[in-house]
Amino acid sequence: xxxxxxxxxxxxxxxxxxxxxxxxxxxxxxxxxxxxxxxxxxxxxxxxxxxxxxxxxxxxxxxxxxxxxxxxxxxxxxxxxxxxxxxxxxxxxxxxxxxxxxxxxxxxxxxxxxxxxxxxxxxxxxxxxxxxxxxxxxxxxxxxxxxxxxxxxxxxxxxxxxxxxxxxxxxxxxxxxxxxxxxxxxxxxxxxxxxxxxxxxxxxxxxxxxxxxxxxxxxxxxxxxxxxxxxxxxxxxxxxxxxxxxxxxxxxxxxxxxxxxxxxxxxxxxxxxxxxxxxxxxxxxxxxxxxxxxxxxxxxxxxxxxxxxxxxxxxxxxxxxxxxxxxxxxxxxxxxxxxxxxxxxxxxxxxxxxxxxxxxxxxxxxxxxxxxxxxxxxxxxxxxxxxxxxxxxxxxxxxxxxxxxxxxxxxxxxxxxxxxxxxxxxxxxxxxxxxxxxxxxxxxxxxxxxxxxxxxxxxxxxxxxxxxxxxxxxxxxxxxxxxxxxxxxxxxxxxxxxxxxxxxxxxxxxxxxxxxxxxxxxxxxxxxxxxxxxxxxxxxxxxxxxxxxxxxxxxxxxxxxxxxxxxxxxxxxxxxxxxxxxxxxxxxxxxxxxxxxxxxxxxxxxxxxxxxxxxxxxxxxxxxxxxxxxxxxxxxxxxxxxxxxxxxxxxxxxxxxxxxxxxxxxxxxxxxxxxxxxxxxxxxxxxxxxxxxxxxxxxxxxxxxxxxxxxxxxxxxxxxxxxxxxxxxxxxxxxxxxxxxxxxxxxxxxxxxxxxxxxxxxxxxxxxxxxxxxxxxxxxxxxxxxxxxxxxxxxxxxxxxxxxxxxxxxxxxxxxxxxxxxxxxxxxxxxxxxxxxxxxxxxxxxxxxxxxxxxxxxxxxxxxxxxxxxxxxxxxxxxxxxxx
Numbered sequence: 001x002x003x004x005x006x007x008x009x010x011x012x013x014x015x016x017x018x019x020x021x022x023x024x025x026x027x028x029x030x031x032x033x034x035x036x037x038x039x040x041x042x043x044x045x046x047x048x049x050x051x052x053x054x055x056x057x058x059x060x061x062x063x064x065x066x067x068x069x070x071x072x073x074x075x076x077x078x079x080x081x082x083x084x085x086x087x088x089x090x091x092x093x094x095x096x097x098x099x100x101x102x103x104x105x106x107x108x109x110x111x112x113x114x115x116x117x118x119x120x121x122x123x124x125x126x127x128x129x130x131x132x133x134x135x136x137x138x139x140x141x142x143x144x145x146x147x148x149x150x151x152x153x154x155x156x157x158x159x160x161x162x163x164x165x166x167x168x169x170x171x172x173x174x175x176x177x178x179x180x181x182x183x184x185x186x187x188x189x190x191x192x193x194x195x196x197x198x199x200x201x202x203x204x205x206x207x208x209x210x211x212x213x214x215x216x217x218x219x220x221x222x223x224x225x226x227x228x229x230x231x232x233x234x235x236x237x238x239x240x241x242x243x244x245x246x247x248x249x250x251x252x253x254x255x256x257x258x259x260x261x262x263x264x265x266x267x268x269x270x271x272x273x274x275x276x277x278x279x280x281x282x283x284x285x286x287x288x289x290x291x292x293x294x295x296x297x298x299x300x301x302x303x304x305x306x307x308x309x310x311x312x313x314x315x316x317x318x319x320x321x322x323x324x325x326x327x328x329x330x331x332x333x334x335x336x337x338x339x340x341x342x343x344x345x346x347x348x349x350x351x352x353x354x355x356x357x358x359x360x361x362x363x364x365x366x367x368x369x370x371x372x373x374x375x376x377x378x379x380x381x382x383x384x385x386x387x388x389x390x391x392x393x394x395x396x397x398x399x400x401x402x403x404x405x406x407x408x409x410x411x412x413x414x415x416x417x418x419x420x421x422x423x424x425x426x427x428x429x430x431x432x433x434x435x436x437x438x439x440x441x442x443x444x445x446x447x448x449x450x451x452x453x454x455x456x457x458x459x460x461x462x463x464x465x466x467x468x469x470x471x472x473x474x475x476x477x478x479x480x481x482x483x484x485x486x487x488x489x490x491x492x493x494x495x496x497x498x499x500x501x502x503x504x505x506x507x508x509x510x511x512x513x514x515x516x517x518x519x520x521x522x523x524x525x526x527x528x529x530x531x532x533x534x535x536x537x538x539x540x541x542x543x544x545x546x547x548x549x550x551x552x553x554x555x556x557x558x559x560x561x562x563x564x565x566x567x568x569x570x571x572x573x574x575x576x577x578x579x580x581x582x583x584x585x586x587x588x589x590x591x592x593x594x595x596x597x598x599x600x601x602x603x604x605x606x607x608x609x610x611x612x613x614x615x616x617x618x619x620x621x622x623x624x625x626x627x628x629x630x631x632x633x634x635x636x637x638x639x640x641x642x643x644x645x646x647x648x649x650x651x652x653x654x655x656x657x658x659x660x661x662x663x664x665x666x667x668x669x670x671x672x673x674x675x676x677x678x679x680x681x682x683x684x685x686x687x688x689x690x691x692x693x694x695x696x697x698x699x700x701x702x703x704x705x706x707x708x709x710x711x712x713x714x715x716x717x718x719x720x721x722x723x724x725x726x727x728x729x730x731x732x733x734x735x736x737x738x739x740x741x742x743x744x745x746x747x748x749x750x751x752x753x754x755x756x757x758x759x760x761x762x763x764x765x766x767x768x769x770x771x772x773x774x775x776x777x778x779x780x781x782x783x784x785x786x787x788x789x790x791x792x793x794x795x796x797x798x799x800x801x802x803x804x805x806x807x808x809x810x811x812x813x814x815x816x817x818x819x820x821x822x823x824x825x826x827x828x829x830x831x832x833x834x835x836x837x838x839x840x841x842x843x844x845x846x847x848x849x850x851x852x853x854x855x856x857x858x859x860x861x862x863x864x865x866x867x868x869x870x871x872x873x874x875x876x877x878x879x880x881x882x883x884x
Contacts, residue, residue: 038083041066045087049094053103060106067113068140077117088118108133113141116148127152131169138173139180150177150189154196167197175202182206187215188828191222195230200237204244212245214828220254220760221827224601224638228567232258239263243270249865252280256287256761259525259565268297275809275873277303279864281310282871286756286800288451288763290489312453315811317417319871320373320749320801322813323845329747333370334378335363338740340716344724357400361407362734364399365792366741368410372799373417373746380411381425401436402787405473408440409793412447416796422448423458439477442466443790446481450796451765459485460493467497475501476514480790483518487765487797490526495519499531502538510788512538513551516558517772521797525564525764532573535559539580539588547583550782553622556588557775560595561768570596586612586623594630595771599762601637606645609634613652613660621659625778628652628663632670633771636755637762642671646680653687661687662694666774669702673770674751674802675850676706676715685718689725697735697780704739709802710849711748719743731785738792749847751802752795757867758823758853769797804854805871806844806863814874815843816858823853 030038044066047059063080070078084091091111098104112129119125126148130138138146153170160167174197181190194200207215219238223231235254242251248271255263264284271277277298284291291311298304309315324330363379371377379395399407408429415422426448429441442463449459459481466478479498486494501507501515516535523531539555546552556577563570570592577588590612597605612627628649635645649664649671656664665687672680684706687699700722707715719740726732745752754766776783776791783791808814821839836853848854854868861874 034079037066037079041080041083042087045084045091048091048107053101056103057106060103060110063110064106067110081114081117084114085118088114102134105132105134113145116145124152124156127156130173138176139184143184143186146177146180147189149173150181150193153177154193157197170197171199174199178202178206182208182211182215185211185214185830187211188218191215191218195222195226195234200233203237204240207241207244209245212241213247216241216247216250217826218828221825228602243267246271247866248276249279249283249867252283253757253760253867256283256289261291264291265297268293274298274303275875276864277307278310278811279873281307282873283757283865284311285313285316286763286870287761288488288765290453290491310811312455313417313451314419314454315871316452316801317373319805319813319845320417320803321375323749323801323803323805323847324374324747326845327749327847329749330374330376332374332377333744333747335366335370335737335741338366338370338744339723339737340720341723344720356730357398357403358730358734359737360395360398361403361789362737364395364403364407364410365738365789368413369741370744370747371414372750372796373414373801375415375418375421377414380407380414396437402473402789404434404436405440405443405477406790406793408437409443409447409477409790412444413793413796415448416450416799417448417452419448419452419454419458423462435471435474438466439471439473440790442474442477442481443484443793444481446484447793447796449485450487450799453489460491464497467501472508472511475511479511479514479518480793483514483521484769484794484797487521487768488524490523490528494522495528495531498522499534502534503541505541509542509546509549510551513554513558516555517561517794518558520558520561521765521768521772524561524768525566527563527566527569532559532562535562536573536576539584542581542584544581544583547581550779550786551788552584553587553626553775553778554772556584556591556626557595557772559588560591561771563592563596564764564768565596565599565762567596567600567602586621587626590623590626590630591775594626594633597630598633598767598771599637600634601641602634603641605634606631606641606648610648613656616657617659622778624657624660625663626775628660628667629670629771629774629778632667633767636671638759645671646677650683653683658692658694661690661692662698663778665695665699665702666777669705670770670774672706673798674706674708674710674753676710676712680706681715681718688718688722693729693732694780697732697785698777700732700735700739701742701777701780704742705752707739707743708752709742709745709748709750709799711744715743716740731781734785735780742795745799746801749801749803750799751850752798753800753802753850754798756800756869758869759851760867763798763800766798766800769794801870802848803870804844804846804848804868806861806868806874807871809873809875811873813845814861815845816856816861816874817841817843818846818854818868819857820846820848820852820854823851 044059044063047055050056066080070080095107095111108129112126112133115126115129130149138149153174157167157170174193177193178190191203194202203215216238219234223234226234235258239251239254242254248267252264252267255267267280268277293304293308298307367377367379396404396407412422412426415425423445426441426444429437445459445462463478463481466474469475482494498515498519502512516538519531519535535555535558542552559573563573574589574592577592578585580588593605594609609627609630613624631645631648635641646668649667652660653664665684668680668684684699684703688696688703690696690699703715703718719736723733723736726736752770754763754770755761756763772794773791804818806814806816819836819839819841821836824835824837826833826835836855841857846854848869856863860877860880862877864873864875
């Protein structure tokens, strides 16, 4: 954004010649000194045209002095420039007649400054005379002049590029301007100019240790709004600068944003401080990618093992429980504590006494979500009095058939991330003969291992043999378990286990659908050809009748997950999808497009998807659902796009058909996940009473998702009222219960937000889990209210403690005071503005809500990561002195 040369802050108001307006009175208005200055300058103008070069030189010198020393307020033109305006034309004409000499260059300098206020729009005279003038220092003419020049250079550059004219003289000037801007704290302007002339590499020479942070902040923030491939170039430069100044954690974050493993490796190899490497490992673990360290990245074997253990996330459970103890929420909660039925009037609580399977299933999920990761609850882990196997099996058998699957799996949600204890407790279910319970136990093995990597691969060892069993529910449990535990790992062994299932002629549709999803999760964002091929063939083999089944929608989604956030890489596959049966062709197209551009904020793709939503179709077309979800997936990248998407979705609600309306609440949920914005909350509250039950169900679940893990009292109240409003409608009541469980997720210690590191990084596995669950919600009645309710467990991929845990150099928790407040955007602001507002001081560990940021409130320690989230290692500040 180069400043428009005419809108420069020297103001263009006086361009109507003031003399005409006020006639002759103008002369007397000037004060004595102004009059003297005016006459003086007019004398200089005459002298400049004098044939004697000596006189010319003196006159030019004096004129130059006057212009340079004059000060101006922000709104008015400097006096000398004002008085010289009428003579601009004469000086220009005289300049043309002069012979080449130093004096001619001197005059060119002065004309260049006069052109600041005089030249007509688009003439670029200031630049023209600048290039003709002497090679002097441009900064001495003042900031406004330099900014105007920068604007003209950008225009001139574009013109010369189109004519393919040489640009060397411009680039020399650019060098000077950039150096000037960087010296005077105008980093954004330097960056803007370099972006215009497509030469950002110059930046690396000009940044120094005082301004590199601000420069990089501007670069990374502007990358969101640039068209590709410019955005990647800009981030590359920021990465180089961070590496140059050894700001490794920030460089690592950019490497993860670019999904460039070479860069990640480079960060590890360029840094030799073991403690800092441990901090990198915490960042990698939070991002949820599988990353193997080698000898170059950590030479010593013991160190490497310690680092790999952090990346494998094996400390997550321990840290989470420390947080829970510190906040004193270890006490297990029962579903009744969440429903708070006693607060409602009589009729709703009366109906609840019946022990229905649907109600018990809902209680299973609520219990699993609320006590997630705490290791104890009141339904599944209660120690037994007699030896009959305890009450856990009692609760299991209060669920019917496929309900037992979810019930058995819920045990592992309670033991989330604690692999050893989890596997030990799930083991007892493998000895029962009921296939649904075994299926749940298999799924449970996957859930316990979610996000935790382990060298001995317990999940693969336990689940591998069950993938090829005859019973389809057992197969689904094992397949889904593998998908959840190895999400994002791109593990070859799993591909060789699962890919053949897709081509089995006799495999039932549900097994194939879950296999596609699991492969999509394991290879999320990898663009793996072989997996894509396998899923495409599976899609082509489906019969007409199967393509109409609700679960078929998971096949294109599995394909889309392979390209999550990978933009153009999807095009070849998208072409193939145009050859599919017309029943699923458009559905596949929308799904692929929305996955490939998820989290990119690409405006053109949002418009494209909106275009598909604007058509009024016959019944039976299903592709608008994924298109609506796609709008949210693409636009969730940054705040501005997010607000605009929320507004567009409001319009779709008013004009869209039913299949669009039931997708809108889900899209809103994705945009505001674990971040209850009041306007969205009100929209969803309105939709939760909609006459169309599909829309109402989607809205209820969405209320749970936007409040997930926040304990938001207003949403909790809405859901309580809904539970009495829908007390006769079992399906809607089930949805209300699920939503209540989500709002109190992990007793308010967890979040489902896939974004982390101050909303900069998007965790691919977390987004994949959310999107899978939302796609399943597009057909609530068949999937979540049918027998595939365990799809809700895909949410575990996105669950993360929303904590800041500070640890010392031995990785033991360390309590320090921190200030937590609303984050403030300080990009491009002058000075050192405060980055948070309305803060409160707590001692760690603390919870961070959406949009919160923390900073240390003590000088005693130095954090090893610039962003205080998750686990942060503190090292003692050697310069700290206790004040007595």
